[in-house]
Amino acid sequence: MSRADNLALVREYTHSDSLMKHMLAVEAAMRAYARKFGEDEEKWGTVGLLHDFDYERWPNPPDHPLQGSRILKERGYSEEIIYAIKSHASYLTDCPRVSRLDKALFACDELCGFITACALVRPNRLEELESKSVRKKMKQVTFAAAVKREDITSGAADLGVDLDEHIQFCIAALREAAAELGLLPATSPATVAHSTEVRQDATDSNSEGSR
Numbered sequence: 001m002s003r004a005d006n007l008a009l010v011r012e013y014t015h016s017d018s019l020m021k022h023m024l025a026v027e028a029a030m031r032a033y034a035r036k037f038g039e040d041e042e043k044w045g046t047v048g049l050l051h052d053f054d055y056e057r058w059p060n061p062p063d064h065p066l067q068g069s070r071i072l073k074e075r076g077y078s079e080e081i082i083y084a085i086k087s088h089a090s091y092l093t094d095c096p097r098v099s100r101l102d103k104a105l106f107a108c109d110e111l112c113g114f115i116t117a118c119a120l121v122r123p124n125r126l127e128e129l130e131s132k133s134v135r136k137k138m139k140q141v142t143f144a145a146a147v148k149r150e151d152i153t154s155g156a157a158d159l160g161v162d163l164d165e166h167i168q169f170c171i172a173a174l175r176e177a178a179a180e181l182g183l184l185p186a187t188s189p190a191t192v193a194h195s196t197e198v199r200q201d202a203t204d205s206n207s208e209g210s211r
């Protein structure tokens with residue numbers, strides 16, 4: 001399956017702009033980690049891009065991600081990809097995170113949601129955003145309250161990466177995809193027209209958290 005096939009599948013089931021961007025953000029982080037670890041970038045990117053594609057239609061556990069898993073199986077995706085996606089749902093106790101792929105998805109998921117929330121309240125978005133500011137925001141319990149801080153810290157530990165380096169690494173990965181994620185600096189001509197939409201996304205991110 002090509003990236004175009006993956007995107008078509010995501011768009012078939014997802015109409016929320018913020019959820020779409022969340023999956024693109026996790027894809028960007030997963031691709032960056034695949035390159036860092038010398039893993040299969042297309043496979044890792046596919047897992048990131050598809051991990052929440054069923055969430056809008058089936059937001060409740062365990063339908064998410066089990067309904068999605070069923071669809072992925074019907075469409076011929078590999079067991080490895082399907083398992084990694086299932087394993088990001090901690091409530092599926094029969095799917096512990098075993099491989100580095102499973103662990104990377106969990107480590108990137110909540111963190112990408114949180115970094116996005118941090119960027120959306122800054123005029124410069126991802127530019128000059130550093131791990132230090134993200135860590136500071138993590139201590140503010142009312143900020144993006146739905147994002148579980150414990151999942152961010154335990155995800156990094158389970159992947160075996162230093163938390164600050166992990167945050168910095170994911171910021172850099174998201175920066176590469178900033179245009180697609182709607183996270184270019186607010187002063188950029190490309191984003192001025194969409195500023196209202198971006199503010200709405202910030203509200204969505206803060207209220208929904210990640211999945």
Ligand SMILES: [Fe+2]
Nearest residue numbers: 052109210211
């Ligand atoms: Fe997610």
